[in-house]
Amino acid sequence: MSAHESHRGAVCEGQCGEVSMRVEVPLKTFKVILGYFYSGTLAISTLNVDEVFEVLELGNLYILPEVELALAKRLQNNLSISNTCMILDTARKFNHAELTMKCLKFMDKNAHQVLKHQSFQMLSKESLEEVLRRDTLIEHEIDVFKAVVKWSRHNQGVDIKSVVSLVRLSLISVEDLVLVVRPSGIVESLKILDAIEKPIIKSILPYRAHVSPGVDVAFHFGCSVEVIKDEIVIKLSFWCIINIISIEVIQNTNDTSNCTVEVSCDMTHWDGVGNIDLSTPTQQDIHFTRMPVRFIRIVDPESGRKDVLNYCLLKAVLNNTIP
Structure with a gap:
């Protein structure tokens, strides 16, 4: 046999012979997948997060989408400060869009x-x-x-x-x-x-900024009334995307009536979003284009006063809705 023929035989044997793939799998993980093959059910209720990762990887290897989905749901329900980063990396690795989004929102x-x-x-x-x-x-x-x-x-x-x-x-x-x-x-x-x-x-x-449709962000996330120089402002605990400010005038005032509601993110740039009538106790809603807001004040355009909040005894409530 020539050297050329010998080489062909070796190649053929390597190419055509039986190929085996060995994957190291923890026994507990393998039993979960084996049990699924025999019974169609997944025994995952006792698995910790690390073990879920192992089963998820094996389910992906064997192309078992229903197993991956069940495990992704379990991870969603067990998100925590300590594991969300690891779960996010795993979700992105296996292209689990829903689990990825759950992790991102948890981190938000x-x-x-x-x-x-x-x-x-x-x-x-x-x-x-x-x-x-x-x-x-x-x-x-x-x-x-x-x-x-x-x-x-x-x-x-x-x-x-x-x-x-x-x-x-x-x-x-x-x-x-x-x-x-x-x-x-x-x-x-x-x-x-x-x-x-x-x-x-x-x-x-x-x-x-917070984006929380339908939530009273002033109440839910917290706010405070602060005196800054001659201004009295409502300060939200963080920036929030809002498009409605509801103001309840609890006590009418005689020295001012029509005032402008202004919002800001930095106490430097202010935008007027609407006017309110302070002459009659009532609740008034101001609608405007959705924008990030951190500070709110009420300004008397005639006198230039920016401390109207202190004298009018009014309450500001914010609602964030999708326009």
Whole structure:
């Protein structure tokens, strides 16, 4: 037999012979899948999150969509501060859109705790970018930036330019830009200067905000009445997207009647959204284009007074509805 024929035989044997694939699977995980093959039911009620991950991976390997769906539902019902980052990475890995969205919404509402948890540093770069793109991530931007810095230190060697670009620097105070962002060394000086300039020339910035249709956000998320110089304003606990302000005049006032309701995100740029009549005790609704709001005040256009809240004894209630 020639060398050429010998080579053909070896190749044929390698190509045509029996091929086996060995996958290391924990016994408990394998028993769950084996039980499903025999009975059509999944015994997953006693599985912890790590074991659910193992079964999910095996279900994906064997192309069992009904198993993946059941396990994804279980993970949805067991989201927590400590596991949501891991579950998000897993959901994206196996293309589970519903589970991915559940994780993102959970992180939106619990961002303050999730971003500070150690597991956040284990998040994949792709998942981190998806989180940072969200307008509904409820956390102050300086704390978002600090979380990104910690993530970058834990993931050294990863190109973080695309990650840093998703931090909304214009929402960070000048003081924090100078004392926190600049010393980190991960943001170019020109971008810091741009971030300082943008709030001066623009009234609309890319605020992250609560979006809660039909919810009285002033009551649900909390608000306070604050005196700032000669102004009395209602300050929401965080930015909220709203399009209705309902004001109840509890006691009429003789020295002012028609006033303007104004809203702001930064106490610098104010927008008038409607007028109210303070001469008669009544509830009045003001409808306007949905926008992010943090501060509310009432201004007497004739006298210029901005302390009307103190004298009119009125109550502001906010409702957020889809237009």
